[in-house]
Amino acid sequence: MIRLRINGLEREVEIPHPMYRLLDVLREDIGLTGAKEGCGEGECGACAVLLNGVLVNSCLIPASQVDEADILTPEGLAETEAGKLLAKCFTECHGAQCGFCTPGMMMAAAELLFTNRKPTEVEIREALAGNICRCTGYDMIIDAVQLATERGANIW
Numbered sequence: 001m002i003r004l005r006i007n008g009l010e011r012e013v014e015i016p017h018p019m020y021r022l023l024d025v026l027r028e029d030i031g032l033t034g035a036k037e038g039c040g041e042g043e044c045g046a047c048a049v050l051l052n053g054v055l056v057n058s059c060l061i062p063a064s065q066v067d068e069a070d071i072l073t074p075e076g077l078a079e080t081e082a083g084k085l086l087a088k089c090f091t092e093c094h095g096a097q098c099g100f101c102t103p104g105m106m107m108a109a110a111e112l113l114f115t116n117r118k119p120t121e122v123e124i125r126e127a128l129a130g131n132i133c134r135c136t137g138y139d140m141i142i143d144a145v146q147l148a149t150e151r152g153a154n155i156w
Contacts, residue, residue, distance in 0.1 A: 001013070001014050002066060002067040002068075002083075003083070003135065004025075004066050004067065004068065004070070005069070005070045005071065006070060006074060006076070007073055007075060008074030011030065012072055013025050013063070016064070017037065018026055018064065019062070020049070020062070020063045020064075021059055022057065022058040022059075022061040022063050022071070023035055023037060023061075024063065025058045026058060032072045032074075034059050034075045034099060034103045035047040035049050035072065035074060035080045035103065035104075036103065037059060038101075038105075039059075040059050041060075042060040043081075043132070044059040044101070044132040045104040045105070046100060046101060046131075047059045047104065048103070048104035048107040048108055050071070050075070051070075051071055053114070054111070055108055068087065072107075074103035074139050075103070081123060082152065083106065084150050085155055086106045089145070089151065090105075090144040093140050093143040094136070094140045095140045095144035095146055097135035097136050098134070098135050099136075099144075101134070103131060108127055108128050108130065108131055109144075109145045109148065112145070113145070113149060113156045114156060117156045119149060121142060121146065123144060124135075124142055124146065125138075146153070
């Protein structure tokens, strides 16, 4: 049994086997499907969440290692002013096409903007480098994060 805080809510989850991952807890036990199973190897970023404020690929994190952790998922981010601003900017800049990578991209962008309110384009590209998008060619996603940076001075 582990205890953790997911999007501000205290939860207890029984871990059925040693290989159970944080991604499994989120999707199977809690019903939060914003973090997606992409590659299952930590290469694509589709399962990204903030673990104690740090961006991680939840497919690589054993659930047994997150006891007493604070997790922010794409669903939790979406409820914040920062998440709403990012979503609006992604929409305006056409940074979300098929949408599969969007939650992970938004989580990576949020982590960056929480720690760096005025990132350069190079810093944005570096922060998003762990996320694979197969649709946009990345420029529209970069534009969305830059727009969020401009509009969100009082949020971050």
